[in-house]
Amino acid sequence: MTTDLTAMPTLMHSFLHWEKVQPEAIALTEPRPDGQVIDTTWRELGDQARRMAAHLKSLGLPPGSNIAILGKNSAHWLMADLAIWMAGHVSVPLYPTINASTARHVFEHSAARLLFVGKLDGNADSWAGIRAALPAGVPMIALPMSPPSEAPRWETLTAATAPLAQPHLPGVDDLATIIYTSGTTGVPKGVMHSFGNMARYAKGAGEFCGYTPQDRLLSYLPLAHAAERAFIEANFLAHGVHVFFNDTLATFVADLQRARPTVFISMPRLWNNFYTSVSAKLPAAAQALLGTQSPEGAAVRRQVLEMLGLADVRLAFTGSAPLPLEIVEWYRTLGLELLDVYGMTEDFCYSHYSRPGTVRLGYCGQPLPGVQARIADSGEIQVKAPTTMLGYYKDDALTASAFTADGFFKTGDKGEYDEAGRLKITGRVKEIFKTSKGKYVSPAPIENRFAHPLVDAVCVTGLGYPQPFVLMVPSLAARQKLQEARAAVVSAWEELLDEVNATLEDHEKLSHAVVMHEPWTTENGFLTPTMKIRRSVIEERYRAKVAAWAARGIKVVIEDD
Secondary structure, three states, rough: OOOHHHOOHHHHHHHHHHHHOOOOOEEEEEEEEOOOOOEHHHHHHHHHHHHHHHHHHHHOOOOEEEEEEEEEEEHHHHHHHHHHHHHHOEEEEEOEEEEEHHHHHHHHHOOOOEEEOOEEEOOOOOOHHHHHOOOOOOEEEEOOOOOOOOOOOOOHHHHHHOOOOOOOOOOOOEEEEEEEEOOOOOOOOOOEEHHHHHHHHHHHHHHHHHOOOOOEEEOOOOOOOOHHHHHHHHHHHHHOOEEEEEEOOOHHHHHHHOOOOEEEEEEEHHHHHHHHHHHHOOHHHHHHHOOOOHHHHHHHHHHHHHHHHOOOOOOOEEEEOOHHHHHHHHHHOOOOEEEEOOOOOOOOOOEEEEOOOOOOOOOOOEEOOOEEEEOOOEEEEEEOOOOOOOEEOOOOOHHHHHHHOOOEEEEEEEEEEEEOOEEEEEEOOOOOOOOOOEEOOOOHHHHOOOOOOOOEEEEEEOOOOOOOEEEEEEEEEHHHHHHHOOOHHHHHHHHHHHHOOOOOHHHHHHEEEOOOOOOOOOOOOOOOOOEEEOOHHHHHHHHHHHHHHHHHOOEEEEEOO
């Protein structure tokens, strides 16, 4: 079953289509903490969203009011977003891991009139601080799996309210959402996207991926981020696919095996963890068969994909950082070609995709249809996409400065194209520091050279020191091996440092590596919700220890040794 998206100018139009033509098809499948697995049909989804939309309209809010959604991914997160749109309002998603000061900024800057509080556990999220940051007088509505509060509950409100018969139908240029960028430094900016932008993304993604309602997606990356909002929500509403949810990190493998996604996207860290997990569990004899062209080899490859829940994947995407060659090749052996992609919040993640059969390691593909891209004299990547934002909320000056005179968005990333038009990200335009020798160092290109199975994350730093150095978080595999073969792991890190230094100019060569004891996570503030390092936070955290590490005069320092 397919539909003509040219007749569906917004995701609301598409939703109404699927609600009508496949009402009893399962739209959403969600595991709950109590072990239940809840299926929601398109009819039930529409009924719930229409009831909440009617309640929102009864509140008498001004048309186009900003309404915030806070919570981990859930079926009711999507229902709340639909209800907001059906009532003629604008959704403002918040990451559940943001700190109180950032939450306060978003609430005040967006002037949110209401907050939907969704799935939270009060432990791995920042609910206590966020609740304290909520401006006085802003009402809340509690979704299922929200923390205890006095707020009226979704279930109660929808049970007492008749469905809205005629949902608001937005225009393509109407504001749909304000996505506050997580950012690695500074105050988040409110990126405004129209209904047309979201629909144009879905149309382009549908043409690239060939979506049908038989496709299955797993939602586990933050829905507050443009990437998951595009990949999950926009494709779900536009193409009628079946979306599954992940409950917790502990249930991830089981949830993935339940979903058996047909199209899957992940960050390098997870692809690396899959590889490490399978390598640890697979007997040596089976590993030897993995790459052989034999019935036994085919059976092992199928077994591995089944173990991961990826046996039905026909398109697999990765992004945000390079993967080690051996891991890329391992997935190719299994039959999964990982397609690198590049996009930003400001273009709703519609920019560059690798094409099947033309992947080049370290490159993130060619521009998508309708996208114009170029490299400025400064080396900056500049993009003009059909999904480009309306601008930054309440900041005309910042919006104007973000574009060239002829309408290209200035990404802030540096890059280069190869002969096939594939883009390579080489760093950030402004992300450089000066050593005590007066030499400038661009950290990102050096960090990209540390793609290795024993490395989870890195930060190259060294402002004011004679030579730069690297802070390194060990991968899961490295942590396991440190317990039993410490010398071998340290030797491997020393070899990696030598290999990287061999590719660098003299002023860039790293004096040493420091292996971190504490993992870098979104919860402790070292990573953004999209797994990018927060450079300023990391540098400030370890500033007092840097001199002592350097004084040890060894290649690889293990923190707290």
